[in-house]
Amino acid sequence: MKITFYGAAGEVTGSQHLVETERHRFLLDCGFFQGHRAESREKNEHFLCDPKDLDAIFLSHAHIDHCGNLPGIYKAGFRGPIFCTPATAEIAEIMLRDSAKIQAEDARYLSKHIKGSHPPFEPLYDEDDVEMVMKRVETLEYRETHELDRGIKVTMYDAGHILGSALMRFEIEDEGEIKRLVFTGDLGRRNMPLLHDPFPLQGCDILIGESTYGNRTHPPAPDVKHHLERIIHEAFKNKGKVIIPAFSNGRTQQVVYYLNELVNENKLPSVPVFVDSPLSNRLTKVYERYQHLLDATAQRTLMDDDNLYHFPGIRYVQSREESMKINDLDETCVIIAASGMCESGRVTHHLAQCVSDEKNIILIIGFQAQHTLGRKLVEKQKYVKIFNKEFPLRAKVEKINGLSGHADIVDMKWWYEHLAGDEGINHTFLVHGEPDSAQALAESIRDICNESPIIPERGQSFEV
Known part of the structure; x- marks a missing residue:
C-alpha cells in the first residue's frame, strides 16, 4: 500500500491524502488550500494526482479546507463516488455553493481592479460545477460498513468535530494481507455542547491523524450560558446592543442553543435575538x-423542547432590507452575524453602526487571526477600520475562549492511546498541523507507536 500526502501536510489547510493499493486508488478529503491568494490559487488549480484515475473520494466533514475543492476535482475529470455521512452531504452542498458565490464576487472585483494586460480572473468553479459534483455523493450512516468493490471496506464513526464529521476505519486487502487504516479527519473534543465525544476506536495498523492543537491544552469549556446571561443583562440595563460575530457552521448553532436554554429557564430579559446570516x-x-445526532444533554432538552434553535423572540434574518432595519432599532437586542473574524458579511455593517457607542457590547467567541478586524477588536485598539473608514472603538469588547471544536493534546492522547490498545500502531502519519504542533504530538504519543510517528511533507509518498 502506498500513501501520498497532497495537502494538510505540515500545514492546516488543503486536506488531501491519496491511498493506492494493487487494485484501488482513493482520496481522503479534497480540501481547499487557503492563504496567500497566488500561492493558494496555484495549489487549488493543479492536482498532484490524476483525478481521472481515482476510484473514490472519502470525505471526513464539510469544512472548506476538507471539502472545498470537490467541484474542482470534478472539473478536472473525477467521476467516481464521494462517500460521506448524510449530514456532511447537506452541509457540504451549502458550503460549496457559498464558496462558488464568493469566488464569483471576488473574480468580478479583481477583474475590475487589475491593471495592464492581465487576463480576467475566473472562479475556480461555479454553482453548476457544485451541482454536478453533488450528484456523485453517496451517503453512509455512522457504524455502517460499506464494501467498495472487492478488498476494501470502510466504516464511519462520529468524530465529534462538527455535525456529520466522521472518523473512518478502512479494512484493506492488499497483496493478500488485511490492513486496518484509520483516518481521523478533524478530531473533536470531549464534553462539548450539542455534539457527541469522538467515538473511541480500538485497533489500527496505519493511522493518518490530525495534529492541529498537538502542542497546547485548551482552557476548560467556559460557562457560556453564564457569560451570555450576564452580558445581555448588562446591555439591557444600558439600553445597548450585543453584537456576536460567529462562524456560520457550528458556532452560531452553539450560541442559539445556549440562548434557548436561558429563555426556557426565564433567565433573560425580553429582548429580540437576530441571526443575521443567510448561510447560518x-x-x-x-x-x-x-x-x-446530538448528544445526550441535547436529547434530554428535546424531550421538553422539540426544536433547540427556536424560542420566543428569535428571528432568522434573510433579506438585506431586514438586516438594515435592525440598525434602526433603538432598543436592546442580540445580533449574531457572520463572518466570525469580522472581515466580511453582515456583521461588518452592524459593527460600523455599533462600535463607537459605549452602551454596546461586542462578544468575540472564536479565534481571531492576525491582522483581521476581529483581532483588532480583541486587542481593543483605539480605532478600527471598517469599510475604509476609521471608527473609534468605544463599545465594550468581551471574549469567550475555549469553544474550539478541535481536540487538544489531552483529548488527542486519550483518543490515540485508546486506538493503539495493547498492540500499538505500526505506522503513524501526523497531518493537519503546523510543524511545531505535529512534532509535539509525535513526541507525546511515541510510546504507543511501534515505529516513530512521521510528519509528512506535501508530495511525500510512503510504502506501508
Missing part, C-alpha cells in the same frame, strides 16, 4: 433535521 440560517435548518 441554511445550516441551522440542517442542524434541525439532524437533531437525532
